Amino acid sequence: MTDQSLDLRISPKAAELQASLIDFMNTAVLPAETEYEAYRHAAGPADHSVPPVVDRLKEQARVRGLWNLFLPAESGITQLDYATLAETTGWSIELAPEAINGKAPDSGNMELLHLFGTADQRDRWLSPLLDGSIRSAFAMTEPAVASSDATNVETRIIRDGDEYVITGRKWWTSGAADPRCRVLVVMGKTDPSAATHRQQSMVLVPMDTPGVRVVRDVPVFGHYDQHGHCEVDFDNVRVPVENLLGEEGGGFAAAQARLGPGRIHHCMRALGAAERALAMTIDRAETRIAFGGPLIDQGTVQQGIAESRIAIDQARLLCKHAAATIDACGNKAAAPLVAAAKVSVPRVAGEVIDRAVQVFGGAGVSDDVPLAAMWGWHRAMRIFDGPDEVHQRALARAERARTPLLSLPGRSGDR
Numbered sequence: 145m146t147d148q149s150l151d152l153r154i155s156p157k158a159a160e161l162q163a164s165l166i167d168f169m170n171t172a173v174l175p176a177e178t179e180y181e182a183y184r185h186a187a188g189p190a191d192h193s194v195p196p197v198v199d200r201l202k203e204q205a206r207v208r209g210l211w212n213l214f215l216p217a218e219s220g221i222t223q224l225d226y227a228t229l230a231e232t233t234g235w236s237i238e239l240a241p242e243a244i245n246g247k248a249p250d251s252g253n254m255e256l257l258h259l260f261g262t263a264d265q266r267d268r269w270l271s272p273l274l275d276g277s278i279r280s281a282f283a284m285t286e287p288a289v290a291s292s293d294a295t296n297v298e299t300r301i302i303r304d305g306d307e308y309v310i311t312g313r314k315w316w317t318s319g320a321a322d323p324r325c326r327v328l329v330v331m332g333k334t335d336p337s338a339a340t341h342r343q344q345s346m347v348l349v350p351m352d353t354p355g356v357r358v359v360r361d362v363p364v365f366g367h368y369d370q371h372g373h374c375e376v377d378f379d380n381v382r383v384p385v386e387n388l389l390g391e392e393g394g395g396f397a398a399a400q401a402r403l404g405p406g407r408i409h410h411c412m413r414a415l416g417a418a419e420r421a422l423a424m425t426i427d428r429a430e431t432r433i434a435f436g437g438p439l440i441d442q443g444t445v446q447q448g449i450a451e452s453r454i455a456i457d458q459a460r461l462l463c464k465h466a467a468a469t470i471d472a473c474g475n476k477a478a479a480p481l482v483a484a485a486k487v488s489v490p491r492v493a494g495e496v497i498d499r500a501v502q503v504f505g506g507a508g509v510s511d512d513v514p515l516a517a518m519w520g521w522h523r524a525m526r527i528f529d530g531p532d533e534v535h536q537r538a539l540a541r542a543e544r545a546r547t548p549l550l551s552l553p554g555r556s557g558d559r
């Protein structure tokens with residue numbers, strides 16, 4: 145897509161959905177946070193049961209037509225349209241994405257099933273996921289190897305007659321502790337002798353398959369999520385060959401396909417969180433009195449507010465450019481923009497939230513306000529969905545392949 149044809153306006157349908165979503169957030173989701181937090185606090189960090197308020201919100205969202213909006217084939221809106229909606233849900237990261245059935249990793253897994261699933265696989269797994277009646281997880285990362293390079297994955301998927309036998313250990317399998325999690329998308333090697341990017345395959349593994357064991361839930365900066373980020377052991381796990389997702393050797397390509405739109409959704413939600421942190425900063429600074437006046441009168445506080453606004457707006461344009469390019473030209477063409485957004489946005493969110501923490505003083509690092517948890521999650525975001533350096537590497541490669549607009553003096557011919 146050329147810059148001249150870039151149109152970042154959302155469709156009338158998306159504008160209507162956004163108005164409805166804003167009302168839903170204001171009247172239902174944000175007020176429900178207290179109940180959600182109270183339930184989780186009373187249940188304790190080892191508990192993974194679902195606070196009842198979650199199902200109530202899901203029902204309300206569905207009635208409003210705020211359901212499965214992330215999947216263009218279901219919602220009829222574009223990635224650019226959904227980007228705006230995803231940002232709005234980022235104001236309440238624990239509740240809103242799930243309320244509209246757009247929470248990772250389910251949304252990415254639904255995309256995978258939509259793109260690569262057989263009719264039977266869609267029937268068994270995609271339908272209940274779209275219905276919000278089950279959840280899923282994506283198991284690629286392994287504790288034993290540097291998994292930011294997915295070619296390192298060591299889990300073996302070996303064909304034995306009509307079955308695949310899976311052996312290996314994963315961790316950071318988000319969602320695997322949720323009692324509603326019924327299926328894992330497992331990435332492993334079917335043919336270690338094949339070309340580097342053709343060794344991996346994905347298989348669907350029902351959670352209750354013998355040999356699947358959740359070893360532990362791993363905290364993020366000491367915080368345990370309701371659905372967990374788990375270490376999972378696979379000990380001679382047998383599934384029918386029909387559980388292969390896509391083709392044998394196609395796991396790497398499928399993983400790439402899954403991550404384009406999903407990364408932009410994550411980024412837009414992070415900008416929603418940043419917007420909330422900025423709004424909280426201003427609210428707090430206007431009412432907190434120090435040295436004879438409200439904090440907002442201090443030049444440094446005003447400077448921080450301005451820096452946050454500039455950074456959020458720049459990052460949003462980058463994300464929308466990436467989303468519009470996915471819509472117009474596909475995931476591959478958008479990959480460098482997605483990589484740039486994935487590096488930029490978690491930094492921006494982290495900086496904005498960090499400024500908010502500072503303005504809140506001691507309260508900022510407590511659990512009385514959500515800033516500490518927000519900061520932790522967005523710091524982790526610089527690692528999940530690919531660490532910064534991996535995206536920077538891809539971006540540098542794309543830049544090197546690009547022909548500059550003008551010829552450099554002293555250089556002859558194209559590079």
Ligand SMILES: Cc1cc2nc3c(=O)[nH]c(=O)nc-3n(C[C@H](O)[C@H](O)[C@H](O)COP(=O)(O)OP(=O)(O)OC[C@H]3O[C@@H](n4cnc5c(N)ncnc54)[C@H](O)[C@@H]3O)c2cc1C
Pocket residue numbers: 249281282283284285286289290291292293315316317318319364373524527528529530531532533534537
């Ligand atoms: C909260 C959270 C949720 C997650 N959810 C999931 C999930 O649902 N499913 C799943 O499979 N995984 C998940 N992950 C795992 C995540 O995707 C990996 O942690 C990530 O890909 C990095 O892999 P690694 O931890 O093995 O780090 P390593 O590969 O060991 O890399 C460590 C560090 O090395 C550096 N590095 C790597 N490559 C380069 C390079 N080319 N140049 C310079 N430096 C480099 C980076 O700083 C990187 O952080 C999650 C992680 C977190 C924190």
